[in-house]
Amino acid sequence: MNSILPKGVSKERFAAATGAMRKVVGDPWVILDENPLIAGYMDTYSAAPESSTAASAAVCPGSVEEVQEIVRIARQYRIPIWSISTGKNFAYGGPAPRTAGQVVLDLRRMNRVIEVNTDLGYAIVEPGVAYVDFYNYMKRHKLPYWIDCAANGMGGVMGNTLDHGVGYTAYGDHLLMQCGMEVVLSDGSLMRTGMGALPNGAASWPVYKYGYGPYIDGLFTQSNFGVVTKIGLWLMPEPPAFRPFMVQLQNEDDLYEVTEKLRPLKINMIIPNAAITVHLLWEASVYTTKHEWKTGSGPLPQRTLRQIAEKFNLGMWNFYAALYGLPEVVEANWQIVESTFRSIKGAKIYREADRKDDPSFNYRVRLMRGEPNLTEFSLMNWVGGGGHINFSPISPASGADAMKQFHMIRKACEKYGFDYIGEFVIGWREQHHILMLMFNRYDADESRRAHDCFAQLINDAAAEGYGEYRTNLHFMDQIAGTYNANDGALLRMQRRIKHALDPAGILSPGKNGIWPLGESPETNS
């Protein structure tokens, strides 16, 4: 018998519900907590104990029709179901549900690329398509488009898009490039957004986002208003020329100048891709680990950072971007870009041929041309033990904001005994600052400090007017609570929508702080 049950659900009700689900998806695809396979639904990287988000069961439908049936059963029996696609959003919770006992609705088996249209440059995919599979599909069929992937090449095309994830090509803002969505609502009905609502609208569905009336695709991202079963996404044509480059910056204060010089290049689309400014240790982890430089805990001192930079020919900051397009255009833009960054004192500029055998440069180049890899996971070797959570505040793309956040976050990291390992991903006018908070999750004290550091950072950032774009399961409520202008008007509206669309409160309760009416973090703890 299950040792974990959803909150407030009797064992009899749970057994009846999972029994009904078995009839829909087949015995092997309802995994109860007595089955060793349930281990695959643990969040193995967070600072909190795995038990705090242990699923009572997982259900793995293989089709949209099965998803509809499962949702109907969950509603009938009032069973909370937590949707995942590939379940690889590590640092944010992976495949685990928000609270212990929720049933994971695992959509990984729905892994088809439904269509790739080579005239219009779009694809329609199911939830279980991973970047690596999508990439291989495009290569296998020799399709003249690139994909845009997150740094985790095992991650899901749809899941990353719905969680507002980013990549590194000119199509790096994934939600911006999403067009058309199919959603199962909490009553089991099926809805298509935009032009897909026309009975014969399939041809325009993936090419025109807005349809007629309110534009609603965004409601189904970072939310729990429905279960998304298909999305359309636009694909970047393979460019005739591609010129990636690196600007190595010698001083931490150079962050200000590189950000200021980059902004006009981004706004004017001279640099079209999601450019990144990466701190030393992020890149150094590809070559080395902390234990090679320091015994005991605590952050590395500046003199050691200098030694690491020198040994591996890295900067204190390392900026990466790429130019794409016709060779003549790329060459013309290169003249602008090179002269702009050359003017930063001490800056060294490298092109692909300059760092052929450099694994850190190579993985950045691969990401900027949409080739999935997992080199960034080298970070997990930095302290060992695998623990990592990402703190990700947004700010305007300005040097002053970058410096302010860098100092604020490093100060907190050092207070709690951690290295600052961060990067800035610069979109069009904003920047995502990503702190990779690395800790040994087998060390209870270190895990607790990581958790406390993260919680403090949320408050520190909010006090300065910064909010996070995405977060780990354990901090969803705290961050939702910082978006509290006008007496929490935004969250109150989200909860009203939740109640209207999912009155039984069965779909991913607690996602991004959106709880069903009458529920709260406290009632679910």
Place this chain on the structure above:
Amino acid sequence: MMRRVAIVMLSILPLAVGVSAAQAGDAARGQQVFDTRCVFCHGEGLGHPAWQLLALKKGKDKAEIVGRSDLTPAYIKQVVRNGYIEMPPFRASEISNADLDALADYITHPGAASDAKP
């Protein structure tokens, strides 16, 4: 008429075909699983995090797991399903039990995959 390519409704991971010997077929299939699910971390050289860690802890001769004589199929399957320190677990919905068997065959006997190739 608009050229709508593609390759509608295909499952992502193609099945290995044209192999007659069952074991060789399994290993070839196993190699395919390795190349799509494992190689990013367990490929050879820096840039592959698991190789990097194993090289540090066990030496470069044991950093590449394919063909290592000290790994048993049962151990490989246990690690894949449960994860191990920094490696996440893989669910049955992403690596089926049959694929996991084939993967374990390939890692322990990679020569069989070569035998399967024409």
